[in-house]
Amino acid sequence: MNNTAKPKIVCRDIFKIFGKTPAKALELAARGVSRADILSQTGNVVALRDISFEMAAGETFVIMGLSGSGKSTLIRHFNRLVEPTSGSITVDGEDIVAMGKARLREFRRRKVSMVFQNFGLLPHRTVLDNVAYGLLMQGRPKAEQRERAAYWISQVGLAGYEGHYPRQLSGGMKQRVGLARALAGEAEILLMDEAFSALDPLIRGEMQEQLASLQKELGKTVVFITHDPDEAMLLGDRIAILREGSIQQIGTPEQILLEPANDYIARFVKSVNRARFLTAGQVMISFPVLAEKGLTREAACAAMADSNVDHVFVTRDGALAGVLTKDALQESSKGTGGIHVTTSCKTSMPLEQVTPLIARSSLPVAVVDLEGRVVGGLTRAVTLRSIGELTARSSA
Amino acid sequence: MFPELFDTRSFREAIDRSADWVVTNWGATIEAAFSPLLRGLVLLEQGLLWLPWYVLIGAVCGISFLITRNVKLPLGVGILLFLIGAVGFWDDCVRTIALMLAATLVSLAIGIPFGIAMSLSLTVRTIMRPLLDIMQTMPSFVYLIPAVMLLGPGKVPALLATVIYAVAPVMRLTDLGIRQVDPDVVEAVTSFGAGDWQKLIHAQLPLALPTIMAGINQTMMMALSMVVIASMIGAGGLGYQVLQGIGRLEVSRGLLAGLSIVALAIVFDRIAQAYGRRMQTSLHMNDE
Ligand SMILES: Nc1ncnc2c1ncn2[C@@H]1O[C@H](COP(=O)(O)OP(=O)(O)OP(=O)(O)O)[C@@H](O)[C@H]1O
């Protein structure tokens, strides 16, 4: 994600009220009256409250939240299937709320496509024709429509089903047809409302990988709704958590995991397998690093005392040679007690893969950057604490 | 006794006078305006009468076979039509069919577009709803009066009265069918940039088709029943035989003509239903 690039989608102060007297409810909502009170006082539902954020081009933006928190309502603002009660939405600098009918159609045909929670397939058209629908709307030649549709059908693993009708497919297959239909039009912005929720874990994993690689290749901007925190962590560059229509926190997966803004969010991401999403670089602690050449017992002792740790990493020509331990240092009356060989891991390695390395030895594992420089280390205690941290925090 | 609040007599006279005025001043124009309709109607009737009976029965059987791919329906339909001919009502039967078909076609041509408009606009729906209620609950004979006044007894007024009576179901069910279409599908189509017309053609009409077909079937049945009543104003056909049965106190004539009407109703109802089912299957909206 590039912060200096022009934002792709910008929302400013979006409020969305469903009901007969939105003006009155809007005023109450702006004053911070609660959703339940507004409902009982005016009969209107405050679906979204004061939503503002920016999305960079090529970003995957995940929206999470409980049922009824306004996720579907929010995502429908980006192709104006729902109009905001107040606030503005711009895409590539163009105000989409101000678009006329014709311009809006053109915008929907070229720029955004959506995968729906309830599929929304045409029951009387074949899988092929359903997938080709966006291309038909774009006015592409018949042959091209068929060819592209067939390509995307095979990409989602449905080759051979081109002639089938939606009612002959399972829920997961319908969802993949919806996905292929959205991808076929090659829109820059992809809106996915629980697009993977009807898939079994195996295909779901495949689709997640495919989305990630598509995104890397084509740089699509993806807005992705999910109930599954693991999926959010895996796919999201940033995650927004909605509660009763307002955003509780927007942040990178690490921020959400390591610095949840409140208890609600901590509870929300409680079930996340942290070992999978936290990396060695994120939880490592710093250790003294000394060069082997000219290494003395005194220098090692001083370094340990300074950093208040029991180990020092030793490098040879800049690369990791091993580790000195305090115990060995103290046992031998002079000299350094010998360099013990230890393993290293990259900063980007998930803790899940670090744990077996840690389990094998009592020595700390060195964490190295891309150039092989030692930048920190992981002990058993540190690793286990970071994996278990959330459990401890949320039970408090 | 109910008090007389105002002079109803002169009130009614005023209505009658203004109707008379319309007839004397506009009668010829109106008749001229409807003359293409009359010509079409006569052509249809003459054409069907010109066909030998076995060709017509064969054609109806053939159509029902094409629809069902099964001999049961064509066989039943063929036997019923043959029986109508056998009791001596063939020509009346053909006249009734011609008028019913014409009335149904005109009803669809009016009813479906209006039904669509009703489904899309609350204003149109609010206006049309009470009108449809009136059209359906008003005793059907009442329509005969202005029709005859304006055009004199004959086929065209019979057709008009029939259309007014029969147009309601197809209009109502087109409206209902479109409004019942799964909003998720319409939303998806919209999200890909479909305009109003494309939404209608790609999603709303095909998905509403089973309901619309039910409306068409009802309209056809109501047209048939009204065509019988319209015999009183010179539409001819099977209804005329019933009338004669009453006039001459001939139970046999009235009974046989009545049974022929029932047979005709069954024939068209079954064919329309089979067609509806076939359409639904070919649209893949139910399990075959
Ligand atoms: N068309 C509508 N009319 C009235 N209220 C609506 C409408 N659409 C949504 N709402 C209300 O807005 C709120 C948010 O709904 P929304 O569908 O956005 O929730 P969601 O987060 O997508 O939930 P889920 O996870 O169950 O899909 C709900 O309280 C719902 O009742």
Ligand SMILES: [Mg+2]
């Ligand atoms: Mg939803």
